[in-house]
Amino acid sequence: MKTIFEKINRPYKKLKNDNLLIRLNYFDYKDWDKGIFSNLKEKIKNHLRKEQNNQCCYCRSKLGFDIRQTEIEHIIAKSKEKNFTFISKNLALCCPGCNSSKSTKNVLKRLSQKPLEIN
Secondary structure, three states: OOOOOOOOOOOOOOOHHHHHHHHHHOOOHHHHHOHHHHHHHHHHHHHHHHHOOOEOOOOOOEOOOOHHHOEEEEOOOOOOOHHHOOOHHHEEEEOHHHHHHHOOOOOOOOOOOOOOOOO
């Protein structure tokens, strides 16, 4: 898998209700799969489709609209940094093939020295 990830200029901006939902229901990275987050994840996907021109963040292939054809990618794996699971700057869309290939591998060339803004 070749990494050609480009910066998303406008990450999804969570609303107060989104933050409350996360605060009340997210305790472990496995909670990402809870059904209660389905609407929030759909809003994130819709936002990222526009920002990424409906392309996979890695291979740049067009993403489908079937639920199995698009996945929310955690740049820093949620299993490694559970606090980054819902951080907008850690999320991008990718195709299932690239997400499987990436798995929990580190795809960043270097970690930023600037603190991550949590929104």
